[in-house]
Amino acid sequence: MAVNESDMLEFHWLMDMLETVEVGLIVMDADYRVLVWNGFMENHSGITASRIKEKNLFEYFPDLPERWLKRKVESVRLLNTRAFTTWEQRPYLFHFRNTRPITGTAPYMYQNLTISPLSGADGKVRLVCLMIYDVTDFAASRQALERANDQLTQLSETDRLTGLLNRGTWENLLEAEYERCRRYGNESVLVMFDIDHFKAVNDTYGHVAGDEVIRKTSAILQASLRHADLAGRYGGEEFGIILPETSVEGATAMCERIRSTIEQTPVDTQDASIRYTISMGVAPIHNALEAPVKWIEAADSALYAAKEGGRNQVRIADAPHPG
Numbered sequence: 001m002a003v004n005e006s007d008m009l010e011f012h013w014l015m016d017m018l019e020t021v022e023v024g025l026i027v028m029d030a031d032y033r034v035l036v037w038n039g040f041m042e043n044h045s046g047i048t049a050s051r052i053k054e055k056n057l058f059e060y061f062p063d064l065p066e067r068w069l070k071r072k073v074e075s076v077r078l079l080n081t082r083a084f085t086t087w088e089q090r091p092y093l094f095h096f097r098n099t100r101p102i103t104g105t106a107p108y109m110y111q112n113l114t115i116s117p118l119s120g121a122d123g124k125v126r127l128v129c130l131m132i133y134d135v136t137d138f139a140a141s142r143q144a145l146e147r148a149n150d151q152l153t154q155l156s157e158t159d160r161l162t163g164l165l166n167r168g169t170w171e172n173l174l175e176a177e178y179e180r181c182r183r184y185g186n187e188s189v190l191v192m193f194d195i196d197h198f199k200a201v202n203d204t205y206g207h208v209a210g211d212e213v214i215r216k217t218s219a220i221l222q223a224s225l226r227h228a229d230l231a232g233r234y235g236g237e238e239f240g241i242i243l244p245e246t247s248v249e250g251a252t253a254m255c256e257r258i259r260s261t262i263e264q265t266p267v268d269t270q271d272a273s274i275r276y277t278i279s280m281g282v283a284p285i286h287n288a289l290e291a292p293v294k295w296i297e298a299a300d301s302a303l304y305a306a307k308e309g310g311r312n313q314v315r316i317a318d319a320p321h322p323g
Helices: 005-020 039-045 066-079 136-157 167-184 198-205 207-224 248-263 292-308
Strands: 023-028 034-037 083-085 111-119 125-134 188-195 230-235 238-244 278-284 314-316
Touching: 023 039, 066 083, 066 111, 066 125, 167 188, 167 230, 167 238, 167 292, 188 198, 188 207, 188 248, 188 292, 198 207, 207 230, 207 238, 207 248, 238 248, 248 278, 248 314, 278 292, 292 314
Parallel strands: 278 314
Antiparallel strands: 023 034, 023 125, 083 111, 111 125, 188 238, 188 278, 230 238
């Protein structure tokens, strides 16, 4: 059958499109030999079509996830249906360098992958086409947005000066811990403490130095806590600590370590070396506490007793009277 000029033009146009389209196109046979390798793949891999044609794909790219890709391809062959993989599931198939000027900070090209069956005239799948999409711009933008959202969430939940939980977030967690202990009967201890004579620190050394004292207190506190412990800045120079699954003896020992470390760690500023202390109130949870606010009041009462007793000490809340 003679091939007319229109058919030749259409074929030429089709081949030109395959070579210039901004999508990687690979056609393979059942033995994973490469039959089509378009310009996108040449440009990003550095391997020409004439060099890789009729060669096994995995021989040229030994770092490909061979088992995973073969499982995907064989599923496409068997079911005669397309398969898709996004950059979120697997960041890339081919480890290509990122060449996008806008997203130059991305470590590599993020890729979406489509695997399509190619059937012959008899309807049998004889070839498979891999389509590689460069989605680096989208992926980088999505990651930047997620980082920004994470930062906003952190800012909304933490105290800017100390990095501790802010009061609202900390109180929400306290309520959750209170309900958990009431339901399951777990041990838990609440600690409230503040910096002794903090007004005098501000009056004597200035508010900038006062902020440094608060930051130093926060740093020592954070270094002393376990992963499950929850510390927050309750307000001004006052702090709260939730100690889940902790006995009153264990909580008191931890508080003594924090108190002693602060007493022995001066805050050095340009004008002076500031020594300061803290007072701490410890309140284990018990059935007589009718609400989370009562738990705070119990710890605050112990803190007040520490202040009245001379400061720079740890006091335990009074045990409830038998009903």
